[in-house]
Amino acid sequence: MNFLARHSEALKVELSPDSVRLRKRLLEITQIAGRGHIGPALSIIEIVDVLYRHVMVNPGETHSKEWSKRDRFLLSKGHGCLGLYVVLEDLGLLHGLDLLNFCSYESSFGGHPESSTVPVIEFSTGSLGHGMPVAVGLAVAAKLKKESWRVFVVVGDGELNEGSNWEAAAHAYKHNLDNLVVIVDYNNMQASGEASDVLEMHPLKDKWEAFGFETSEVNGHDREELARALNERNSNNSPRCIIAYTVKGKGVKKAENSSVWHHKAKISAEEIDALTLDLTT
């Protein structure tokens, strides 16, 4: 199946009640703040939710003795953080921190995730191309300590323009990191328009394979397909890449495949009402 067909499949996926609930909450938060990276957050919701709910070991209990054994998650495309925040809140992992004051002066939740203000966030991200090198460091650390936990990192397709990702990919192969899983949120949109128009990254699967990654492609909004791929164990010594075909703005027709909703400030309550209505109809 070529890229366009996969993208069209992702567009067709009917959202589960869980997926709709998370998106409603995301829009509610954005309505109060009047700003946010809505499109990039909507494209990763199923990826993050499936990871936290069905894949990662002990991902959130920061007070638990088992916390050190947890699987590590990095949202390298930090601007998609609203998608992460709503999942963490839904799972009760924010421990009293109030998401409704998103982006206000004293909030713990900014437009990019910070580990210093939200303990369950593994690592602060924002500037693109940082997650992969750090993830390689974490995965090597696990190997050195002979720990079995895994490292999951979500990168955006536009983010792959940054060369540091490929430096890290080459080293992940060198270090035989079979405890590292990179998930590419392939929504084919970045701030200036279609990712393939800004900088063509195809053939992406071939690129990852050439870097020594065991690579598969999934529908990034299909929970079952995601769970299957994410629960699969890497072959010995190989890092793994899952290219998840997604839709920017998924679930909100007006925002789907729209670079306008990549990031927006001064969003009016009426605009959000319209998006919410769009989501539920």
Added chain:
Amino acid sequence: MRQTALQTVFELAKQDSRVVFIGSDLGAGTLKEMREELPNQFFMEGISEQYLVGFVAGLAKEGFIPFVNTIANFFTRRAFEQIAMDVALHNLPVRLLASGGGMVYAPLGPTHTAVDDFALMTSVPKLRVFSPGDANEMRELLVHSLNDPHPWYIRFGKGGEPIFSPNKQPEPNKPKLFGDPEAEILFLTTGILIHEVLEAMKELNKSSKNTVGAIHFSELTNMEFEVWAERYQSAQKVIVAEEHIPQGGLFSIVLRLLHTKNLDTRKLAQLSLPFAYLHNYGSQRDHLRVHGLDAIGLINQARVE
């Protein structure tokens, strides 16, 4: 200085399994013994400094103490964002060992001469910045670093410098004081320039009617003003000498410090490298001479009325 630093890392790694060494294509001979004896604590990565700094941040986050070595500029310029965001924002105990500080790589041209590293690195919150003056100070600082939770940047001098500091130093980061406590002419300096300053002091003590003193700062992010406040106040002329562009280095740090203490700064004079890309080659020594940073230049500055 570099050899001492790397050897010290090896010694520390033998005693403490948290210590790891990471280099960026530094040559086959680098720490050969460590590579063989402690293969799990030795990493020689590719030429990829952005990755390198992110990678060590990941290691540090999991409890390791990474000592990472490459050419100074490739840290400070190329991987600045990774230093600021991956290491310092997370306050991780990474030790950036920066080879070729100042004009050490003068023959290699402006891509390799690290003349703005103090300015860049002292602009990063949480990052401690060091510029030791000899191998003893370097070794003692690295030993000391094991107990510090903050990230460090350490500028390497040229190698083969004479020894001016003691073998054992309980507080190697504290300013070191030389000469007359009530000196009329006071030099403030950092890094390997302390050797030029000490030579200039020796000559001035013989030939000048003024008393002379000096303060060497091995750390630029913790100036310990109380240690040298009296010397500053009693001096008539204070010459700040540094192997760095005029902006953002020792002089800027001292000036701001004195300003916050509402002290007279009119007696300060600055000796530095120019604010320019230097297209001459030669040696580090040539550049120190041309820009008045060798002992003769310092003496001349001391004699200016």
